[in-house]
Amino acid sequence: MALPPGMLPEIEPVSRESTAAVIARQLRDAIMTGALPPGTQLGETELASRFQVSRGPLREAMQHLVSEGLLRSERHRGLFVIDLEPGDVYDIYAARSAIERAAMIRAVRGGERDRIADVLERTVAEMATAASEDDPSALSTADLRFHEALINASGSKRLVRMARTLLIETRMCLTALQSTYQRVEERVEEHTKLIQALRDGDEETALALLDSHMEDAVQRLAPGTSLIEGHAPPVPGNG
Amino acid sequence: MALPPGMLPEIEPVSRESTAAVIARQLRDAIMTGALPPGTQLGETELASRFQVSRGPLREAMQHLVSEGLLRSERHRGLFVIDLEPGDVYDIYAARSAIERAAMIRAVRGGERDRIADVLERTVAEMATAASEDDPSALSTADLRFHEALINASGSKRLVRMARTLLIETRMCLTALQSTYQRVEERVEEHTKLIQALRDGDEETALALLDSHMEDAVQRLAPGTSLIEGHAPPVPGNG
DNA sequence: CCCTCTAGGATTGTCGACAATTTGCGTCTC
DNA sequence: GAGACGCAAATTGTCGACAATCCTAGAGGG
Numbered sequence: 001m002a003l004p005p006g007m008l009p010e011i012e013p014v015s016r017e018s019t020a021a022v023i024a025r026q027l028r029d030a031i032m033t034g035a036l037p038p039g040t041q042l043g044e045t046e047l048a049s050r051f052q053v054s055r056g057p058l059r060e061a062m063q064h065l066v067s068e069g070l071l072r073s074e075r076h077r078g079l080f081v082i083d084l085e086p087g088d089v090y091d092i093y094a095a096r097s098a099i100e101r102a103a104m105i106r107a108v109r110g111g112e113r114d115r116i117a118d119v120l121e122r123t124v125a126e127m128a129t130a131a132s133e134d135d136p137s138a139l140s141t142a143d144l145r146f147h148e149a150l151i152n153a154s155g156s157k158r159l160v161r162m163a164r165t166l167l168i169e170t171r172m173c174l175t176a177l178q179s180t181y182q183r184v185e186e187r188v189e190e191h192t193k194l195i196q197a198l199r200d201g202d203e204e205t206a207l208a209l210l211d212s213h214m215e216d217a218v219q220r221l222a223p224g225t226s227l228i229e230g231h232a233p234p235v236p237g238n239g
Numbered sequence: 240m241a242l243p244p245g246m247l248p249e250i251e252p253v254s255r256e257s258t259a260a261v262i263a264r265q266l267r268d269a270i271m272t273g274a275l276p277p278g279t280q281l282g283e284t285e286l287a288s289r290f291q292v293s294r295g296p297l298r299e300a301m302q303h304l305v306s307e308g309l310l311r312s313e314r315h316r317g318l319f320v321i322d323l324e325p326g327d328v329y330d331i332y333a334a335r336s337a338i339e340r341a342a343m344i345r346a347v348r349g350g351e352r353d354r355i356a357d358v359l360e361r362t363v364a365e366m367a368t369a370a371s372e373d374d375p376s377a378l379s380t381a382d383l384r385f386h387e388a389l390i391n392a393s394g395s396k397r398l399v400r401m402a403r404t405l406l407i408e409t410r411m412c413l414t415a416l417q418s419t420y421q422r423v424e425e426r427v428e429e430h431t432k433l434i435q436a437l438r439d440g441d442e443e444t445a446l447a448l449l450d451s452h453m454e455d456a457v458q459r460l461a462p463g464t465s466l467i468e469g470h471a472p473p474v475p476g477n478g
Numbered sequence: 479c480c481c482t483c484t485a486g487g488a489t490t491g492t493c494g495a496c497a498a499t500t501t502g503c504g505t506c507t508c
Numbered sequence: 509g510a511g512a513c514g515c516a517a518a519t520t521g522t523c524g525a526c527a528a529t530c531c532t533a534g535a536g537g538g
Binding site: 158162 | 259295298299302306307327331334337338396397398400401404405
């Protein structure tokens with residue numbers, strides 16, 4: 001009766017995703033890539049007609065994004081794409097540092113270092129490809145995929161959940177300040193060294209590299225602020 | 240024209256919270272305290288009539304809780320309160336450890352150690368009160384308020400956001416396994432020592448105490464698993 | 479000329495009803 | 509008696525319309 005296992009390995013329910021989830025994902029991508037710039041107001045009526053759905057599912061998608069922190073809701077006013085202030089850059093990278101540090105620890109101490117390293121190396125290859133094609137957007141995407149893969153490799157449901165929004169916010173930063181990126185070789189090399197430390201099981205080095213990776217990014221995106229120094233950034237706005 | 244600042248400091252819009260937010264908060268509390276045990280199915284129609292609202296706002300509240308990770312949605316089936324498996328205890332505390340560690344670092348390095356320590360001491364006083372009245376539920380609540388206060392004190396929007404669900408899940412653990420708690424004096428003392436280290440600006444000690452605090456909790460709630468050892472728990476289920 | 483008040487338009491918040499899908503039970507067949 | 513098929517009840521998913529609220533523009537008065 002049952003089909004022999006191994007056949008049709010990719011069979012899945014026809015409509016696995018809810019309508020709201022599809023809409024949410026599309027909006028997420030649009031926000032992430034800058035198609036919907038920070039501060040943009042999203043009218044429910046307009047979006048509903050654009051997506052060819054009623055306002056019900058659309059509102060659900062919006063609520064989802066609000067609770068994720070990508071949209072900010074002003075009651076009876078509307079929904080707006082969040083705009084990142086300088087202080088937010090610091091906050092995002094401090095939070096990412098905490099999450100990825102934990103993920104790295106679990107990756108190093110778990111028993112699958114080589115398998116994880118292989119996965120990560122594939123994303124670095126993507127970075128190299130994007131770099132050779134001089135595609136900054138693809139490069140940023142590949143960069144984030146590296147970090148996403150690292151967090152997935154931790155095997156922690158909650159680290160993955162918490163990181164989702166952080167990575168999108170990171171992408172927003174990179175999109176907004178795309179001018180200030182370092183040399184691509186350096187960027188690739190930092191990740192490569194990270195993988196090597198992971199493969200060697202050298203936790204201390206891996207964590208140190210991760211910290212400096214974050215620190216570099218912060219100083220490049222928000223000059224004058226520092227993670228390790230520990231002071232809150234000059235512009236507060238994070239309470 | 241404008242009222243002199245300082246007068247009427249607590250004036251706020253009449254209905255600051257949306258209906259969905261009110262419902263979500265009530266359900267959160269119910270889940271947290273165990274009034275809605277894990278696995279419970281939440282019927283939209285029933286809840287709507289209970290809250291005296293339409294299914295629209297109610298669904299929004301549910302979606303919010305789903306994206307927070309407290310409810311799990313099965314399409315065309317219904318919404319269920321998540322049930323925590325043994326592996327989740329490990330996962331929750333590993334994630335909390337990452338978050339609170341980052342919060343502690345920012346609290347120690349920021350310039351308001353004493354003010355923060357005072358706030359934290361107030362929550363420890365709550366713990367002592369609950370302990371003297373032999374109220375385990377209030378004790379757990381006060382315990383979590385300590386950690387919530389610590390994270391708030393970090394001043395990081397994102398740490399606060401990520402911790403919200405974690406603390407609720409922690410409360411679910413404590414509710415489910417309320418039998419296995421340590422001596423109250425010990426419990427209070429651990430927090431007191433944490434505050435002292437913070438007040439002294441002794442980052443290393445504070446972090447070490449925090450780690451051991453988490454490690455203790457994990458070993459008490461899920462015997463046989465360890466955070467520092469680094470192995471994934473025997474029962475996986477976290478991918 | 480500036481401030482205030484009012485009317486208009488537009489947007490969100492809420493509701494009740496209809497459609498689609500799933501699950502469980504009853505029945506029929508072998 | 510066991511398995512498969514089909515039907516029906518219940519639940520979620522979706523829709524369109526109405527009500528409440530807020531911003532804006534313009535007229536009126538000081």
